[in-house]
Amino acid sequence: MENKKVWFITGASKGLGLTLVKKLLNNGYNVAATSRNLSDLENAVGEFESFLPLSVDLLSEESVENAVSQTITKFGQLDFVVNNAGYGMIGALEELSDKESRENFDVNVFGSLNVIRKALPQMRKQQSGHIFNISSIGGFSGNFPGFGIYCATKFAVAGFTESLAAEVKSFGIKATVVEPGYFRTEFLTSGSLVVPKNPIDAYKEVRESQAAHQNDINNQQPGDPAKGVAVIIAAAESENAPLHLFLGPDAYQVANLKIVDVQKDMEDWKELATATNFDSI
Template sequence: MRTPATGSSRTWFITGASRGLGRAFAVAALERGDQVVAAARTMRAQDFDGRYGDRLLTLTLDVTDRAAVFAAVDAAIQRFGRLDIVVNNAGTMSSGMVEEFTETEARAQLDVNLFGAMWVCQAVLPHLRARRSGHIVQISSIAALGGFPSTGMYSASKFALEGMSEALAMEIAPFGVKLTMVQPGGYWTDLYSSMTMTSPMEEYASLRAELERQWAEGSIDSEPRLAAEALLTLVDSDDPPLRLLLGSMVYDLAFDISRRRMRTWAAWEQVSRAAEHAVPAPGTTG
């Protein structure tokens, strides 16, 4: 683990930076003296005070617009000359049973959470590869650990993000560029209050009522500041992990899900192994 030396400030590009975790990440970076490009679909003047001066560049950006993403990265490079840390934090949450989703609603979830992050990665990578350094941080979710009732499409978007990111991490490693997927638990942001809802089907009324009962029992979320402190520790590391869990609940859940999957795989081992027996390619002899 290392801490940047005095005067060795870095430049961050953070999406979804006007509120919630994204804003906490931006403030934490600015408070340590770094430069920040804070991008968001709705960026307001009051989202940041004026004390950061020319170390802060705010941009209005819809990450689903690929051309706009490339233009925003170009503006960041023109302003600061380099990027060191890229945080793909922009995201939305759609809640509903899988059967309830319209095609438009399902595609919208993927457009932001998967393709938005992909466009940012494509835009920044030429700059990071040229410098043979940099760290991309993908803000994933507890929903990437498993699917849960009413979060199917949100989980699908985060599963897809992690599948893409795991491959990307291996593709960019030879260029000295690092990638980490961060899987946060609950934080006091507006993710839940701003999420969209499907039109409910009567057939799922009892399941929805049970979910509401469970949610009413409450989960205690944490301050975004704690996630920001963890992120600073992450980007200061000389050997950052491919994945980082944030929070005791998500940590315990990750191990619980992994153990249950391993028990199932072991129980079906005989069937799995019996399904493989190498033979020559069809049409060949010998």
């Protein structure tokens, strides 16, 4: 086995995941990558000595554990994990059923937690590693009509990544939540963006947002996936990797607006909201 860094990437048959896999292989890394459909992944990437394509059901702990085990058996170590698999969902909170909402959480949140749970024993053994969890700028700001459930899943990803970073720091392991803006991938196509089964016409802003994302924004996103994954690789190679990695000028703009809004709310209500301790005697 060559002593090269090993990456494990989920949701790798398209989008940012596929772009990242190709870039890493061209840069000489060992890469294990997962997809629900193995042939799609193999056809998209091609054959490389340093590539291990895996068919994985991220909602099955057994399937995830088997994939991580195969990766370690083939490459001998596990250095970087990228939880990239997920899908978008648009629909007002009232429109989306419990089943629709839970399914989005299953893939976007619990699938990633399954991977983290199975990857950490090897990383703790090595006393090294870096986990990247792909969230969204919608995981930092929820000010997107119709994306409430999706944003909630991505807020969850950001939250558990912050806790993860604190939990594994003493083992020499890092964690980063990646929060991209709009990148020109297949994310807004029908295969990656789910719409409500029972829409409510009264939600005018949601319908307008749905139409805009499906018809106007799709294929017009400003972000270049190749440039986005290059930043992720740079963060992986850096001694001072960020906990929060915002990707794209649009992500920075939205994040800065959110920070200003939060600071204003805090300042406006500071006098009343901080007078809540028991009076000292």
